[in-house]
Amino acid sequence: MVLCIVALPVFAILGIFSLRYRKLAVESLHCLFRTAIFRPCRSGLDENIKSSITGKVMKYSPKAAGAMYRHYRILSLLFLIVLLLSAYWTAAGVYNYWKYGNCNGPEETGFCMFDPAGENSRISETDVDSITQVVIPKVENGDPLIGNPNAEITIIEFGCYACPFTKKAEPIINEVLEHYKGKVNLQFRTFYIPNHNLSYTSALAANCAMEQGKYLEYHKKLFEMQESMAKDKLFAIADSIGLEQKNFTLCMESNRYRQEIDSDSLAGIHGGVRGTPTFFINSQRIAGPKPFRTFKTIIDSELKK
Amino acid sequence: MIFGFDANKARKDFPVLSKDIIYFDNACMSLKPLQVIERINEYYKEYSACAGRSAHKLASRVENEVAKSREELRKIVNAKKQEEIIFTRNTTEGINLVANSIGLRKGDEVIISDKEHNSNLLPWLKLRKNGMIVKICPGNSDGTFNLENFEKLISKKTKIVSVVFTSNVDGVTNPIKGICKIAHDNGSLVLADGAQAVPSHEVDVGGLDVDFLAFSGHKMLGPTGTGVLYGKKKLLEKMDQFIIGGETVTNTNYDSYEMEELPMKFEAGLQDYAGIIGLGEACRYLKRVGLGSIKKQELKLNALISRELLKNEKIRILGPGDAGQRSGIFSFNIKGMNPHNVSKILENSRNILTRSGMHCVHSWFNSRKIGGSVRASMYFYNTEEEAEIFVGEVQKICKAF
Structure with missing residues (x-):
């Protein structure tokens, strides 16, 4: 039988x-x-x-x-x-x-035979001590939101401007924001990867651009120029988008957003983030540049709630 | 051409044997030598016309070749006349022809042995609805025929005795001459099922005094779908036709017909000319090898296998312990194992091709509550080396399983 x-x-x-x-x-x-x-x-x-x-x-x-x-x-x-x-x-x-987009689930980055190269799940990992209790990160008041500020759902992204996988997720996130225009927005929070060149400095620069109301433009430029990034280019970008150079330079030298950047990274660590990019849609965590349908599946179910 | 018998030389004539197999299923079907295959091809390539109808040269050649084949078959069973050789499709058709044409009536009795192939059981059982009686003659416990039981069973009502010549279950050859003597003294006819006997025995229908002998071409190197019914001329002439139609009549009107003479009287419709010609060639081949040599080789292999395997307590054979009484058949079971499984294991381990089951003799197995057997049946092209491999594999199964 x-x-x-x-x-x-x-x-x-x-x-x-x-x-x-x-x-x-x-x-x-x-x-x-x-x-x-x-x-x-x-x-x-x-x-x-x-x-x-x-x-x-x-x-x-x-x-x-x-x-x-x-x-x-x-x-x-x-x-x-x-x-x-x-x-x-x-x-x-x-x-x-x-x-x-991964055989093992949204939060996993292990091997998947349908995505053998792991393109959907690759993250820039960093050494993080294991945490005993996960605290799902919440939207940070005062941090900029990309998209409709009154949207029903906010995607919180822990990313690094020097991370190639965070860059890879950019067009996917833009597609998500376009598809759910008005209903979904994004809060990009920097997650410091120590072995990435200018990971911290570029996060600092983005905050300095925010001071002058040009966060989104600067944020986009950082990804566009990721491969050729150097410290002097951070100033060149500021100049190209019309930031006031003196204040930008002062901001960079003052290092006044250090606590803000550390606090963002810490929130990620408490949320169980082990590398970039990692996304939170309410309590659902997505690791790596997952395809559009992954975001859509989760957002659709969250919108129904 | 074979000068003096050598199995290894003979093997070269059989293309199937070039594959890595040990073919031990000859009681079901013999392999075909190139000579037979070529004769069949020759018919289709050079003169594939009708015989007995048209008068052109191709038709004449077919008629001539068919007549030559009939002569070869006459010689192989030592019949007196060519008209006594009727071409059929197989042994089954030959037996059905006799059963339906000798004019059995209500109350007539038929005696068959208890170890008959379905082909020599069903044609008689079917006739019981006409009021005919079928009597089964019980054999000895070792599978041999019991002439005393037969003598007790035969009566004045016994019209025909139909028995297997050599059993396909255990290879035992029945005493056809003795059976014929008793039957004829009683005024009964005898039909022998010679499917297993003719391919490897020197059968002399005159010497045996058997009335009918049915056999198949496919077990004696011939093509499939060919067979022969030998019958004494005077009996065949008296018998009614079985299947009628084209070639079985000389003339027809809307309300009458004139019957053909022997042998066409029983050969209805267009015949398998290629098959018949191939069968004639098979007879020539058998003659060259020598039926005596064939029997000797079969017995030699069976003796080798029996000597080794009968020592094993796990093995039970069907038939007498003496290999000399079992021709080329070694039918056995391994204690605690299904015969189909044993056969399949032999095939998958060393490509040894045997048959398993009840070998179309269900009635004998059912009456003894035996689920079947593994049957290794050898022919002249099998070698001692093959027999030794077979012995080794069976012993391995007995030990390991």
Whole structure:
């Protein structure tokens, strides 16, 4: 019986392509039915498979073949359990990939066979001590919001201007904001990655630009010029978007947003952020530049609440 | 051409044997030598016309070749006349022809043995609805025929005795000559099912005095769908036709017809000319190898297998312990194992092709409550090396499973 359960879906799928397997699928079905009514399988399919496999094993080890023959029922039961478990995990993986862009779920960054390069899940990681209690970050009053300030949902992004994955998420986030125009906005909070060149300084510069009301323009320019970023370029960008240079320079030298930047990073650490980019949509956490549909799935469900 | 028998030389004529297999299912179907395959191809490539109808040169060649084949078959069973050789599709058709044409009436009795192939059981069982009686002659416990039981069973009402010549279950050859003597003394006819006997025994229908002998081409190197019914001429002439139509009549009117003479009287419709010609070639091949050599090789292999495997307590064979009485068949079971599984394991471990099941003799197995057996059946192209591999594999199964 156990074998028939295993054989039925396998032969049914193969039967789509070959008549030979269609016949075997029908035999499996009959066999399953006969077993269900406590009758022996007439087609002998189960015994056939059993002896074919043990015969092949006998080529290499008669002892192993004999043991397999005697304990076939138990072995096939174990095989069935493994098959069902792997079928469950495969289905869960496919569902997670479809919904969250990663087989393991929205918060996970582990290997996913549908995204072998991990493009959807790559983050710039940093050493963070494990936290005992996760505190979901809240919208920070005073920090700038991109999009409608009265939107129903705010996406909180923990990103780094020097992080290539944060840059990769930019067009996706812009698409999300465009799609949910008026309903969803974004609060970008800097998450300091120590080994990224100018990670802190560029965050400081963005805050200094905010002082002069040009945060969004500066924020965009930082990503545009990420690959060629250097300290003098931070001033050049300020100049190009029309910031008042003296005040900008004073702001940079004063280092007055250090506490603000540290506090943002700390909020991320308490929220369980291990690298950039990491997004929070209410209590749902998304790690890495996940595809648009991942954001859409979560936002749609949050909007319904 | 084979000069002196050598199995390894003979194997070169059989293309199927070039594959990595040990073919031990010869009781079901023999393999075909290139000579037979080429003769069949020759018919289709060079003269694939009708015989007995048209008069052109291609038709004449077909008629000539068919006549030559009939002569080969006459010689292989040592019949007196060509008209005694009727071409059929197989043994089954030959037996059905006799059962339906000898004029059995209500109350007539037929005796068959207790180990008959379905082809020699069902044609008689079917006739019971006409009031005919079928008697089963019980054999000995070792599978051999019991002449005493037969003598007790036969009566004045016994019209025909229909028995297997060599059993396809255990290879035991029945005493056809003795059966014929008893039957003829009683005024009964004898039909022998020679499907397993003719391919490897020197059968002499005259010496045996058997009235009918049915056999198949596919077990004696011939093409599938070919067979022969031998019948004594005087009996065949008296018998009614079985299947009628084209070629079985000389003339027809809307309300009458004139029956053809032997053998066409029983060969209705267009015949399998290629098959018949191929079967003739198979007879020539068998003659070259020598039926004596064939039997000797079969017995040698069976003796080797029996000597080794009968030592094993886990193995139970069907038939007598003496391999000399089982021709080329070694039918066995391994204690605690399903025969189908054993057969499948042999195939998957060393490509040893055997048959498992009841071998179309369900009645014998059912009456003894045996679920079936594994049957290894050897022919002249099998070698001692193959037999040794088979022995080794069976012993491994006995030990490990």
